[in-house]
Each structure stands twice: as structure tokens, then as C-alpha cells.
Amino acid sequence: MPRVLISDKLSPAAIAIFERRGIEVDFKPGLAPAELRAIIGEYDGLAIRSATKVTREVLEVAPRLRVVGRAGIGVDNVDVTSATARGVVVMNTPYGNAITTAEHAIAMMFALARQIPEASASTKAGKWEKNRFMGVELFAKTLGLIGCGNIGSIVADRAVGLKMKVVAFDPFLSEKRALELGVEKVELEELLVRADFVTLHTPLIEQTRNILNRETIAKLRRGARIINCARGGLVDEVALHEALVSGQIAGAALDVFEEEPATANPLFALENVVCTPHLGAATAEAQENVALQVADQMADFLLSGAVSNAINMPSVSAEEAPRLKPYMELARHLGALVGQLTASGDDAIRVIRIEYEGHAAELNRKPLTAAALAGVLTPLMGAVNMVNAPVVARERGIDVAETIHERTGEYHTLIRLTVVTDAQTRSVEGTLVAADKPRLVSIKGIAVEADFAPHMLYVTNHDKPGFIGRFGTALADAGVNIATFHLGRASEGGDAICLVSLDAPLPEGVLATVRTLPLVVQAKDLSF
Ligand SMILES: NC(=O)C1=CN([C@@H]2O[C@H](COP(=O)(O)OP(=O)(O)OC[C@H]3O[C@@H](n4cnc5c(N)ncnc54)[C@H](O)[C@@H]3O)[C@@H](O)[C@H]2O)C=CC1
Ligand SMILES: O=C(O)C(=O)COP(=O)(O)O
Numbered sequence: 001m002p003r004v005l006i007s008d009k010l011s012p013a014a015i016a017i018f019e020r021r022g023i024e025v026d027f028k029p030g031l032a033p034a035e036l037r038a039i040i041g042e043y044d045g046l047a048i049r050s051a052t053k054v055t056r057e058v059l060e061v062a063p064r065l066r067v068v069g070r071a072g073i074g075v076d077n078v079d080v081t082s083a084t085a086r087g088v089v090v091m092n093t094p095y096g097n098a099i100t101t102a103e104h105a106i107a108m109m110f111a112l113a114r115q116i117p118e119a120s121a122s123t124k125a126g127k128w129e130k131n132r133f134m135g136v137e138l139f140a141k142t143l144g145l146i147g148c149g150n151i152g153s154i155v156a157d158r159a160v161g162l163k164m165k166v167v168a169f170d171p172f173l174s175e176k177r178a179l180e181l182g183v184e185k186v187e188l189e190e191l192l193v194r195a196d197f198v199t200l201h202t203p204l205i206e207q208t209r210n211i212l213n214r215e216t217i218a219k220l221r222r223g224a225r226i227i228n229c230a231r232g233g234l235v236d237e238v239a240l241h242e243a244l245v246s247g248q249i250a251g252a253a254l255d256v257f258e259e260e261p262a263t264a265n266p267l268f269a270l271e272n273v274v275c276t277p278h279l280g281a282a283t284a285e286a287q288e289n290v291a292l293q294v295a296d297q298m299a300d301f302l303l304s305g306a307v308s309n310a311i312n313m314p315s316v317s318a319e320e321a322p323r324l325k326p327y328m329e330l331a332r333h334l335g336a337l338v339g340q341l342t343a344s345g346d347d348a349i350r351v352i353r354i355e356y357e358g359h360a361a362e363l364n365r366k367p368l369t370a371a372a373l374a375g376v377l378t379p380l381m382g383a384v385n386m387v388n389a390p391v392v393a394r395e396r397g398i399d400v401a402e403t404i405h406e407r408t409g410e411y412h413t414l415i416r417l418t419v420v421t422d423a424q425t426r427s428v429e430g431t432l433v434a435a436d437k438p439r440l441v442s443i444k445g446i447a448v449e450a451d452f453a454p455h456m457l458y459v460t461n462h463d464k465p466g467f468i469g470r471f472g473t474a475l476a477d478a479g480v481n482i483a484t485f486h487l488g489r490a491s492e493g494g495d496a497i498c499l500v501s502l503d504a505p506l507p508e509g510v511l512a513t514v515r516t517l518p519l520v521v522q523a524k525d526l527s528f
Pocket of ligand 2: 281
């Protein structure tokens with residue numbers, strides 16, 4: 001039974017889903033990093049929000065971990081590169097808290113415009129300072145959106161409803177989408193000089209870190225106001241502090257901070273700053289949404305291999321997962337066969353070509369290709385899976401080519417895998433029989449039909465009388481029982497292949513004996 005750890009404060013809905021789906025779940029919010037490292041090794045899945053930091057150090061001590069599920073959007077608290085390298089899927093819930101967060105940004109904009117927090121504190125203190133709190137209208141003001149994705153678009157929609165003029169800077173926003181949203185697409189420079197309010201809605205990545213810095217803040221209209229409900233780190237807090245003190249910026253509303261939890265930030269001392277403790281996603285509705293979604297996505301993956309909303313892996317829908325499963329097994333086995341044959345040489349792989357024919361060509365091929373790559377690369381470099389295989393291949397400069405063909409041969413479905421090294425090119429082909437059983441149908445162009453078995457012996461030999469008898473005797477002398485025996489040859493008297501499945505791993509020394517037999521060219525033990 002898979003085990004999942006919930007290490008942040010998730011709605012109990014998530015626990016209920018995991019339990020209902022037969023997954024053992026531990027709810028331990030607020031673990032210190034050392035406490036997390038001490039127990040993470042026992043889990044297949046980790047469900048988090050923004051508090052848990054899934055660092056390389058955590059991943060290094062998590063050999064069982066297959067999936068990190070982020071109940072929310074931002075995954076900047078997860079070392080996705082390390083997770084990918086270790087074959088751990090990272091998934092998020094990209095829409096569940098978007099409306100809630102957009103509403104918080106709008107609330108923060110009103111709070112700034114009318115100084116609601118200060119006015120509330122003053123009124124509660126019995127001061128009735130009616131003349132102190134003079135606000136500004138939002139009507140007809142210009143709102144500058146930095147980032148116009150899910151949340152930015154919802155903010156734009158609400159702001160248009162408030163009769164604001166909305167300009168957006170987002171390199172990936174199309175003119176068509178901008179038109180649909182009723183926003184004007186502009187460059188950052190133009191946004192800075194036009195906006196009365198600026199609101200940030202981008203992920204925190206290298207290109208967006210400190211996007212509002214001393215230089216860009218100086219270009220803003222004097223008296224502009226800034227709202228950040230995306231990530232601390234998008235706004236340089238030192239530069240913001242200076243601009244708030246100098247009056248260049250009239251006010252800032254911050255839900256997120258460079259360092260969180262933020263308990264002693266110099267910005268807190270400024271009157272024209274409104275702060276909330278990363279509450280963007282904190283509504284009952286959003287927390288229910290993201291908890292349900294993350295638990296279902298993680299359960300789907302752990303139980304059936306379905307992948308949705310993964311940051312580092314192609315999607316596989318719940319309907320596709322059972323159909324793809326036997327194909328993934330076929331692709332991985334074919335890969336494992338060529339990988340093991342290639343592993344004996346020391347020449348580098350240049351190209352891995354995967355060809356899909358017939359029914360296989362109609363499927364979602366990305367996960368199949370990833371499975372084939374994982375199969376090829378594991379014997380060469382250990383523990384490569386579908387998550388990290390494409391990255392490992394790319395890092396090693398391997399050219400991965402995917403081709404589809406109409407059905408041409410005798411098989412209704414076929415995967416052909418070719419691995420090209422400096423020294424040689426090896427091709428294997430496989431199909432599915434009885435709907436879902438992987439079967440090898442050729443090696444290096446020689447037809448040889450065999451099912452994959454945990455322990456196999458692969459021999460190439462000259463097709464001459466005498467080989468089979470001597471080979472059988474050698475195995476019998478070593479007490480090795482042959483489970484199945486498959487033969488193929490290129491032509492009469494030419495190159496031949498013998499593939500044997502065994503009931504147990506080959507005993508020590510038998511391979512060396514087989515290699516000395518007359519007519520044997522090479523022998524290799526294989527495992528699947
Ligand atoms: N305060 C909170 O509690 C919450 C914060 N967030 C944060 O909100 C942010 C946005 O979330 P979504 O809208 O769902 O993400 P999204 O991925 O839908 O949208 C992000 C947008 O930023 C744009 N972008 C990327 N690089 C850019 C650049 N260099 N300059 C300008 N735009 C750029 C992208 O094209 C995309 O349209 C994320 O950082 C997320 O972590 C999300 C939920 C809750
Ligand atoms: O979804 C996001 O990106 C958020 O920032 C929400 O964070 P939280 O889950 O409330 O810690």
C-alpha cells in the first residue's frame with residue numbers, strides 16, 4: 001500500500017481522499033527540516049503547500065519518493081531539478097486557488113486605496129480620525145499587470161468590472177487573448193510609466209526575480225501603488241522601502257515576502273504598507289479545491305500511473321493510463337534489452353530512435369518514449385525513470401527521434417527501438433499479444449519471438465549444426481533449467497540468435513562456459 005506524508009496544513013478533505021483510495025496517510029504539518037529528512041524515506045508521496053521546503057537534501061534521503069504534490073500553484077519551494085534528476089514527479093493544482101488569490105489582490109488594492117487597515121486600527125482605538133484617511137478612487141485609474149496568466153487574467157477581469165484601464169506586461173500573452181480579456185498588452189517600460197497601481201502575478205524565476213527593483217521603481221509614476229500577491233523576491237524589498245520613504249511609491253500591499261515566515265521585516269514599520277501573512281490562497285473554498293485535487297492527482301499517479309498537472313513529466317489521463325500501461329511496459333522492456341546489449345560496449349550512444357507503427361502510433365507517445373529511454377539508460381547509468389530519462393538523454397547529448405508509421409507489417413501494433421552508438425546500430429522490435437502482453441519480435445533485424453522474463457540468456461552464434469546440443473548440455477551440466485527457448489537467424493548458415501528464459505538467475509561461471517562453446521559469438525545474461 002503506498003504511503004503519503006502531508007507535511008503542511010492541508011484541508012482534512014485530502015486525508016479523507018487518500019484513505020478512501022486505499023493510501024496510508026500521515027498528517028504532520030510543521031515538521032522542522034531535520035524532522036522531515038528523518039522520516040521522508042518511508043513515503044512514496046509528499047503533499048505540501050508553501051511552508052515545506054523540498055530541497056536536494058530532503059530528496060537525497062527519500063529513496064521511495066515518487067511524487068511531490070503541491071496543493072497550490074507555486075513550486076519555488078521545491079527543487080524541481082533535483083526531483084527530476086531523482087525521478088520524482090512534481091505536480092501542482094494550477095487553478096484551484098486562482099480566483100481566491102485574484103480576489104485577495106483586488107482586496108489589497110482597495111485596502112491600499114482607502115487605507116482600510118490603518119483606518120480600522122485607528123477607529124478601534126477610539127480616535128475617529130475622519131480627516132486623516134483621504135483615499136483615491138479606482139475608477140478610471142490604470143492597473144498595470146505584470147504577469148497575465150491564470151490569476152492575472154482573473155484580476156484583469158475584476159478590474160475591468162471596476163472600470164479600471166488595464167495594461168499588461170507578459171511576454172507570453174497573445175494579442176488575441178489580451179483583446180478577449182479587455183487588456184492592453186504593453187512592454188514593461190510602458191507599463192511602468194502608465195500604471196497608477198501595479199500588481200504582480202508571475203512565478204518567481206530567474207527572469208522575474210526583482211523585476212521591480214531600484215531602476216524599474218524609479219520609472220514608475222510618482223505616487224504609484226504596488227500590490228504583490230505572487231512571490232516575495234519579485235520586488236526588491238530594500239528598493240521598495242527607499243521608494244516608500246521618499247514618496248516615489250505612495251503605498252504597497254504585500255502578501256508575500258523575500259523571507260517567510262516574515263516576522264521582522266523593515267517594511268512593517270511603514271504606515272503606507274499593508275501586509276498579510278501569505279493569505280492569497282487562504283479561503284475555505286480554495287483550500288478545499290486544492291486539497292481534493294492534489295490528493296486525487298497523487299492517488300491517481302500512485303495507484304494507476306495517471307499523471308496530471310506535472311511540472312516535470314508529460315500528462316497521462318486517467319482514461320489513457322490503463323491503455324498506455326502495457327505499451328509503457330513494452331517500451332521499457334525493449335529499451336532495457338538494447339540498453340543491456342549496449343552496456344557491454346564502452347562506446348557512447350549518439351541516437352535513440354523510437355518508431356511507432358499501427359495502433360501504437362495513435363497513442364500519447366511522450367510517456368512511451370520516456371519509458372523507452374528509461375529502459376535504455378538504466379543499465380548504463382542506473383535508476384533512470386520516465387521522469388528523468390528525457391533530461392538524462394539531453395544532458396548526455398543523445399539525439400532522441402520519434403517517428404510514426406502507418407501499419408505496414410504483420411503486427412497490428414509495433415514499437416521499433418534503435419540505438420546508434422559510434423560502433424554500431426542495434427534495433428529491436430516488439431508488439432502486444434493477447435491485448436496487453438509485451439512480446440519481442442525481432443532483434444537486429446532477425447525475427448525471434450519471445451516473451452520478456454525476469455531472467456534471460458542472450459546468445460549470438462553461427463547457424464551451424466552442433467550449437468543447440470552443446471548449449472543445452474552446458475546449461476544442464478550447470479543445473480540450469482530452461483523455461484523457454486527461442487531461435488532466429490538472418491539466413492541459412494548466417495548469423496543466429498538464441499534467447500532463453502530461465503527460472504532463476506544464471507549461476508556464477510555459466511556465462512563464461514557458454515562463451516567458450518564452439519560457434520558462439522557472444523553471450524549475455526539479461527534481466528527484466
Ligand atoms: N499569495 C498566494 O497565496 C498565491 C500566490 N500565487 C502565485 O501567483 C503567481 C501566478 O500564478 P498563476 O497566475 O496561476 O500562474 P500562471 O503560470 O498561470 O501565470 C504566470 C504568468 O506569468 C507570465 N510570465 C512568465 N515570465 C514572465 C516575465 N518574465 N515577465 C512577465 N510575465 C511573465 C507567464 O507568461 C504567465 O502568463 C505564482 O507565482 C504563484 O506562485 C498563486 C496562488 C496563491
Ligand atoms: O499556491 C500558491 O502558489 C501559494 O502561494 C499558496 O500558498 P499556500 O498554499 O497558502 O502556502
